[in-house]
Amino acid sequence: MDPYELATRNTVEVVTDEELRALIDRPVRRVYTGYEPSGEIHLGHMVTVNKLMDLQEAGFEVTVLIADLHAFLNRKGTMEEIREIAEYNRLCFEGLGLRGAKYVLGTDVQLTPDYELSVLKLSQAITLNRAKRSMDEVGRQMDNPTVSQMVYPIMQMVDIATLEVDAAVGGIDQRKIHMLAREHLPSIGYPAPVCIHTPIINGLDGKKMSSSAGNVISVADSEEDIKKKMKKAFCPPEVENNPVLEILRYHVFPRTDAVAIRRPEKFGGDREFAAYEDLERAYAAGEVHPQDLKTATAAHLIDILAPVHDYVCSR
Numbered sequence: 001m002d003p004y005e006l007a008t009r010n011t012v013e014v015v016t017d018e019e020l021r022a023l024i025d026r027p028v029r030r031v032y033t034g035y036e037p038s039g040e041i042h043l044g045h046m047v048t049v050n051k052l053m054d055l056q057e058a059g060f061e062v063t064v065l066i067a068d069l070h071a072f073l074n075r076k077g078t079m080e081e082i083r084e085i086a087e088y089n090r091l092c093f094e095g096l097g098l099r100g101a102k103y104v105l106g107t108d109v110q111l112t113p114d115y116e117l118s119v120l121k122l123s124q125a126i127t128l129n130r131a132k133r134s135m136d137e138v139g140r141q142m143d144n145p146t147v148s149q150m151v152y153p154i155m156q157m158v159d160i161a162t163l164e165v166d167a168a169v170g171g172i173d174q175r176k177i178h179m180l181a182r183e184h185l186p187s188i189g190y191p192a193p194v195c196i197h198t199p200i201i202n203g204l205d206g207k208k209m210s211s212s213a214g215n216v217i218s219v220a221d222s223e224e225d226i227k228k229k230m231k232k233a234f235c236p237p238e239v240e241n242n243p244v245l246e247i248l249r250y251h252v253f254p255r256t257d258a259v260a261i262r263r264p265e266k267f268g269g270d271r272e273f274a275a276y277e278d279l280e281r282a283y284a285a286g287e288v289h290p291q292d293l294k295t296a297t298a299a300h301l302i303d304i305l306a307p308v309h310d311y312v313c314s315r
Helices: 003-008 018-024 043-057 070-072 081-093 113-125 126-133 149-161 172-190 223-232 243-255 276-284 290-314
Strands: 013-015 030-035 060-068 102-105 169-172 193-197 259-260 272-274
Touching: 003 018, 013 018, 013 113, 018 193, 030 043, 030 149, 043 169, 043 193, 043 243, 060 290, 070 081, 070 149, 081 102, 081 259, 081 290, 113 149, 113 172, 126 149, 126 172, 149 172, 149 193, 169 172, 172 193, 223 290, 243 259, 243 276, 243 290, 259 290, 272 276
Parallel strands: 030 060, 030 169, 060 102, 169 193
Antiparallel strands: 013 193, 259 272
C-alpha cells in the first residue's frame, strides 16, 4: 500500500482528507494518540494500535501518550493505582508491535506552568456545555460529571500542542474533542491537527465492548480463554454488527497475508482468503459456517497475542 492507503484503511473518517494528503507529502510528519492506563489492553485498544502501526509504516513519527493524569481526572482510580498499570500498558503496546514509537507519561509533560496556562486560556473560550458534550462518549459516570471531567478535553487539546504533533488518532468517540482542538488550538498559536478516526468495534456478544461486561478478549487471555470466548461469540449470518467479522477485518487481516478456513471435505474443504472483502462475501453467501469462522479467528488471535505474553514476561 502507498502511504495514503496505509493511513486511511480501516478508518471511518479523516478530517480533512485534503490536509492528510498534504501532510503525507511533508518530509517530517508526527502523529499521536493517548491511552488512559486503566486495566488490561484488549481488542478495543488494538484498533488504534493497528492504525498507529499503519501510520508508522507510512512514514509518520508516532507518539503514544500514556495519559495517567487523564485517567485520574476521569475517575479511573488513585494516582498510585494508575501509575502501577501505566508501565504494564506500555509493554503491552510494544508487545503488540508498536515499537520505535515515543512513549510519554502524561504527568511528565502536563504539570508545567506553560501547559497549565494554555489549559486556562482555552478554558475561557470553551463553554461548559461544549466541554460536557465532548465528554459524553468517553467520560465515566457522565450522568453526574465532575469539574475534573470538564478539564479533561481541554487538556487533550493542549497535549496536541505540547507534543508538537500534526495529527491525532482516536476512536470515533473522540471526534467532539478533536473538533474542539481544530477550532481552538489556533487561538494559542498552534495549527489545527489532522484527525484520523477509527471505528468502535462491538464486544463478543454484539453489544458495547466493556471489560466489566466480560465481552472482550485481552492480551492477558490464555489460548484456552480465547478459544472459549470465541466459541461463545455472537456470530449472526448477517455481515452487519458481526463482532467476529469485525475482529477479522480490524485485527487479523492487517497482520496476516491470508486467512485459512480449515474443515473436512464433506463440509466444503479448506478455503483460503487473501483479502477481508473476499471472506466477507463468502460468509454472506453462506459458504462459510459461523463456527468455522470463529475457529479460524481464534487461531489467528492466539498467534497475534502470544508475542505480548512473551515480551511482557521478559521485561
